[in-house]
Amino acid sequence: MTILTETGIATMRICFFGAGSMAEAIARGLIHEKLVDPAKISMLNRSNEARLAELHERYGVTTVLQGSSNDTYLQEADIIFLAMKPKDAAGAISEIAPLLHTKQLIVSVIAGLSIASMEKLLGGDQPIVRTMPNTSSTIGLGATGISYSSKVTPQQRLISEAMFQSIGITAVVEEPLQDSVTGVSGSGPAYVYFVMEAMLKAAEELGLEPDMAKELVVQTVLGAAQMVKQTGESPEELRRKVTSPNGTTQAAIETMTEAGLPEAIVKGMKRSSERAAEIGAVIERSIAE
Numbered sequence: 122m123t124i125l126t127e128t129g130i131a132t133m134r135i136c137f138f139g140a141g142s143m144a145e146a147i148a149r150g151l152i153h154e155k156l157v158d159p160a161k162i163s164m165l166n167r168s169n170e171a172r173l174a175e176l177h178e179r180y181g182v183t184t185v186l187q188g189s190s191n192d193t194y195l196q197e198a199d200i201i202f203l204a205m206k207p208k209d210a211a212g213a214i215s216e217i218a219p220l221l222h223t224k225q226l227i228v229s230v231i232a233g234l235s236i237a238s239m240e241k242l243l244g245g246d247q248p249i250v251r252t253m254p255n256t257s258s259t260i261g262l263g264a265t266g267i268s269y270s271s272k273v274t275p276q277q278r279l280i281s282e283a284m285f286q287s288i289g290i291t292a293v294v295e296e297p298l299q300d301s302v303t304g305v306s307g308s309g310p311a312y313v314y315f316v317m318e319a320m321l322k323a324a325e326e327l328g329l330e331p332d333m334a335k336e337l338v339v340q341t342v343l344g345a346a347q348m349v350k351q352t353g354e355s356p357e358e359l360r361r362k363v364t365s366p367n368g369t370t371q372a373a374i375e376t377m378t379e380a381g382l383p384e385a386i387v388k389g390m391k392r393s394s395e396r397a398a399e400i401g402a403v404i405e406r407s408i409a410e
């Protein structure tokens with residue numbers, strides 16, 4: 122608590138530029154963990170008023186449509202989260218660049234968007250934090266990769282890490298590794314949900330009622346993740362303990378291996394990482410043109 126108080130974060134105004142799923146996950150976490158008062162948070166989007174009304178209702182934050190009459194939220198914020206889709210990022214960031222000043226901390230969650238591209242778009246000397254969080258931040262179980270531009274001060278690093286640690290764990294990485302973090306934990310929750318979807322489908326095909334199937338599958342995934350965390354044993358060791366020689370699990374694992382499951386997961390994760398780099402390159406080219 123002392124470190125958080127020292128950073129002065131409780132007195133800071135935070136503006137989310139882009140009010141979608143990721144912005145909500147972070148804002149909810151910060152509010153729920155009592156790191157920031159909702160009165161200090163503003164959330165802006167481009168057109169979706171119903172979404173803004175929902176966020177205001179749910180969290181008590183100030184919500185506004187981005188536009189000239191609302192510039193003040195961006196101008197007065199101490200911390201600005203950039204949280205729109207990558208395709209909207211270049212246009213949106215260059216539009217607000219003239220409003221910003223160099224004391225503001227810019228925190229991006231945008232996949233692929235490099236610090237160099239943001240520096241070009243902002244055209245100023247703002248300290249920039251590039252992050253790759255995930256949606257589990259909503260319940261305080263996020264995993265966020267963090268990289269800093271050379272302008273970020275030690276105090277601003279503390280603030281950034283405190284914010285993301287309040288909603289999960291953090292890993293400070295060299296910027297080139299952010300695309301790898303995207304492939305691992307940024308997109309990661311979706312892989313687990315994808316596996317769960319298949320497990321649910323199979324459970325129902327095996328005759329279980331949907332509600333019961335869901336309860337069994339969720340508890341199995343939760344228990345398995347907690348086993349890795351709490352026992353300190355590797356997933357491989359734990360898998361071996363489930364697998365009796367010539368038993369049911371061995372039969373399942375052999376079938377899944379023959380069907381190419383391990384390779385498919387590795388290939389998919391590498392593709393996510395590669396896609397993050399592609400997205401970043403597209404933005405970079407659009408700025409250069």
Ligand SMILES: NC(=O)C1=CN([C@@H]2O[C@H](COP(=O)(O)OP(=O)(O)OC[C@H]3O[C@@H](n4cnc5c(N)ncnc54)[C@H](OP(=O)(O)O)[C@@H]3O)[C@@H](O)[C@H]2O)C=CC1
Pocket residue numbers: 138139140141142143144165166167168169170172187204205206207209212213230231232253254255256307308
């Ligand atoms: N979802 C995830 O799991 C993760 C997402 N990310 C990154 O987070 C970013 C946001 O993703 P996500 O939250 O899923 O996206 P969403 O589509 O849910 O939200 C994007 C938001 O940005 C707003 N927006 C778009 N253009 C502008 C603009 N010009 N000015 C102001 N607001 C604008 C949209 O408003 P409107 O609807 O009104 O246009 C919308 O509220 C992406 O860059 C993604 O790469 C990172 C990690 C995980």
Ligand SMILES: O=C(O)[C@@H]1CCC=N1
Pocket residue numbers: 232303307308
């Ligand atoms: O799918 C995406 O592009 C974003 C980035 C990581 C998770 N969701």
